[in-house]
Structures are given as C-alpha cells and as structure tokens.
Amino acid sequence: MKFLPEGLLCESEENKRYFENLNTLYEAMAESRTLEARAVVCEGSHNLIVDLGVIKGVIPREEAAIGIAEGTTRDIAIISRVNKPVCFKITAFERDCYGKTVAVLSRRKAQLECQEKFLANLRPGDIIPARVTHLEQFGAFVDIGCGIVSLIPIDMISVSRISHPKDRFYVGENIRAVVKSIEGNRISLTHKELLGTWEENVSQYEPGETVSGVIRSVEDYGIFVELAPNLAGLAELKAGVHPGQQASVYIKSMIPDKMKVKLIIVDAFDEEIPLPPLRYYIDKGHLSHWIYSPVQSEKLIETVFDE
Template sequence: MTSRFLPEGRLLTTGTNQAACATPAALAQAMETGTVLEGVALLCDENHDLLVKLGSLTGRIPREETALGIADGSTRDIAILSRVGKPVCFTVEALEEREGALTPILSRRRAQALALEDILSWTSGQVIPATVTHLEPFGAFVDIGCGVPSMIGVERLSISRIAHPRDRLRVGQEIYAAVLAVDRAAGRVVLTHRELLGTWAENAALFRPGMTVPGYARGVKDYGTFVELTPNLSGLAECKDGIREGDRVSVYIKSILPERMKLKLLVIDTLPPADVPEPPRYFVTEGVLDRWRYAPPGCQKPGGETVFSS
C-alpha cells in the first residue's frame, strides 16, 4: 500500500502537476476532479493569504485555508509564514475574475484534510515516504503528506544513540519511516525509523575483519569508545586520548563476533567532520512490516525488537 498524498515538494516538478497548473482550462479540470496540485508560495501578504505561482497565473490561498487548524487557532500563523518560497499543496476551489485578471482561489486546508483521511487509514508497519521539516533535541518533525506533520522520536531514529537528530538528518531531507501506531481519535500517527536501517547481521555483513573504515564516536567511556560504523551498528574501540563524543574517526576492525553481537575496533586517527550527515542506507523502503528483531539468530545478547500490530 502506498500513500496517495506525498510530502510537499514531491509533485512540484512532475509533468502531470506542471500541465495541470499551466492553463485556466487545466485548473478548471483539477477543480472539477478535486485533484491535489502543488505550486511555490511567492509571498504571504498583510492578511496572511499565500500567493502561489501557477504557470502564468497567481493563485491565492486565503488565510483560513492555508492549513488545518488555522481557522480555530490550534495551528499558529508561523505555519503560514514558513511556507514562503517553498512548495505548497492545494486544491482549486474557484476561478475568479479580479480587476480584469483571472485569480485561482486555492485551499491547502482541504488538501491536508484529504491527506489526513488517507493517513488515518494506514496500518501499523506500513513504510511511508516523509520529508524532514525541522529538528528538535527530542525528535525529527516530518511531513507525511501535503504538509501533515508527524514526529520521529530521537530514540527511534537509529539503534546507535545520538545527542541530537541533526547528527542523523537534515531539514529538507527525503527519508522513509514506518508507522508504529495510528491514533485515529487524536488524528495522528506515531512513526519509527530504525527498523528500516537493517538488523545487526545485515549491517555487519558490510564489513570484514582487517578493514579500516570511518565512523563516529558516540560514547566515550573510561573503558573505551563506542564507535558507530552505520546508524544501526557500533563497536567498542580501545581507549585513545583526545577522542570526544561526536568526533569522526577512522577505525581498524579487529574482529566481528555475531554470537555476542560485538565488534572489536581500534581507533587509528581523527578525521575532519562531515559537512552534512550521510544519507541513511535503507534495507526496507516499501511494504508492511510485521515484526523486526535486531539481534542475529542464536545471539547470546538480547536486542531491540519491534512488533507492529493494529
């Protein structure tokens, strides 16, 4: 099952969307069918209406139609202001003649309502596309369809613990997530991310003893340093002076022990920091998950496990 309503920005440059926004006749057809389209918000005027570029025309989204919750005050106006210069989704509500010019009247609120109806039909374990909208110490906020927001808690971004979601993601990044639960009464979904990044065995299979590879120091202890090789794989390196948490380092892989779910490492050197986090390597990008177990079969240590259930 795939979502019919994508995060904002995914439709903008498609041929179908561009054709539907190109002419008054095409916009009238979209109005008739209730099709969700996208355009770039040119500005927010003094009334907090959004003006949207549509081919040779400029559409208007009235303030109360800019987002779910604006009309009743449950959504703040920053949700309007922050869309300037960015793609916005909408349905076409009317084509009005104003001062001799044709002005499409649009509704982002209606597009979001349609998306939310679809979102609340999702099932636990469903893999969905998402786009990162902003980052807080406690989690990553994402657009899961037409600007409808959700959040992935920092503890569910990966198996390897991080100090802040910016260590893993960046704003505007297109990612995948899995539905952990659907709260239809509250009108929201709970998401997770780590289950898509592979099990211990899947990640360990990318490496072999004797390799020297880059990683990140995620935990500096008096008995050694935990170094992340992938978001779902870390190993313990011997103590080395001058290593701080968050440092990018090169490590020599001494051994890989599946039965104990351990990697023994040796820090070789510190490396220059990366400009942006590396994109996640996904082992799952579609379908519906039922159960996910991090530890390999026969491992003596318990590992993380997620049971997806409706």
C-alpha cells in the same frame, strides 16, 4: 490518487500540465485535483499568494492548513511556507480589483482529503515516504503527506545513538519511515527498523579491516564508534578523542552472541563531512515484526507492530 509530502508533486509532468493555461486550471477544479505550486508571498493578513504561472492563486488564511480556523495551528505554519511548494485544491475563480482572474485555493481541503483517504487507512508497520521539515533535540519532524507533520523521536531514528537528529538527517531530505502507533489523527513514526539488522550491517565488514567511523560517545570503559547508522563498535580508550569526530578504526573482532564489534582507533580528527545517503534494507510494504539481534545473541532487540 497518491498522497505525497509537499515538494514531491511539484515537478511531475502530470502536475505541470494543469498550469499550461486557464482551461487546464478550470479542469483541475472540476476534477477536484490536488495540485502543487510555490508560495511566493504571505500577506499581512496571512493569505498565501501562490504562483500558478498564467494567473495568481490565493490561499485565504483559514484555508492555509488544518487547525488555523480553530486556533489549534499557529500562523507560523503559514508564514514558513513562503518560497516553498504548497499543495492545494482550486475552489473558485474570482476577479480582483483590477479585473484580473484570480484562483481561490484551499490547502486545508487537500490536507483533509489526505487524512481521510490515506492517513486514516494506515496501520502500525506500514512503510511510508516522508520529507524532513525541521529538526529538534528530541526528534525529527517530517511531512507524511500534503504538509501534515509527524514526529520521529530521536531514539527511533537509528540503533546507533546520536546526540541530535542533525547527525542523521538534514532538512528537505526525502526518507522512509514506519508507522509506530496511531492515536486518533496523531501518527507516531519510527525509522531504525529500515536500516538493517545487526547481521545485515556487520556483513559489510571483516576483522582485520581498517574502516571509517564516527565517534559517538566516550565512556570510562571505552569509546563507541559508529560504523553505520545501525551498527556501533566499542574501541579502546585513546587520549584526545571526543564525540563528533571522524575516525579510522581497526576491526579486531566480531562477537555475534554479544552483538559486539571490538575496535582500535587508528586516528580521530575534526572534519565536517556531508551526511552519506541512508541505506535502506527495506523501503516499502509492511513490517509485522522486526528483530535486530542475531539468533545466537544473549539479548533480544525487536519491534512488534502487529499485536
């Protein structure tokens, strides 16, 4: 079985087949199949009600997530699932007070299986799918399987520095990430290694071109302009420019041994432009060692995954 972030299984034909009738739901229970459907209500007692199409499903509070019964996971983790897909296993069928059949579900059991059969087998350098769940100043929280969340620290998101993860991601975005380290059940992630080396990024540009960019910081000695998530250049100072602005910049020169791109700002302006799709130079498999800097560079920037 393939373990995916919540929301990616919901619309698959295989998943939909089990909601056709009661017989297929019984089949899913017999096979201990992990399914996915939308949670529609969180009761006052924090039981989650799930729409199974032909019948109603109930995830008891203690079965809503790993750690709820132990008190290590807060109830907000249950409440926040309303109107979103949730994964679960069917554990029983019961009759409610009206005599109607109700499926008893467990999200916790689906998460435990994901931990044991997928996450426990990961090692640093593995590239995995993830879905952005929420963004904080210090990093992006992402679902790495069955609603189990991990963190990409802000400095691991890209080589080009950003002031907030919202400058790079949006909630609900499907991304790729790399396992950085593992301590027990805690998995730390990185992302910048998938966005290309200096040479891969700079190969998209030529001196003499005028291209688009984003103002990232204004320093006493110049203005840093992001050309791509893993590539920024330094422009000459220009009055009235501030971080977050869109810009058009002229490329003066590229200096591989110093990893520098020299720019001149033609124009800088305030405009909300949707985040462009991320370009991944690597999106699957395993990374043992990643070097960002070119061979002739005076400075070495690298990530070592396999010690």
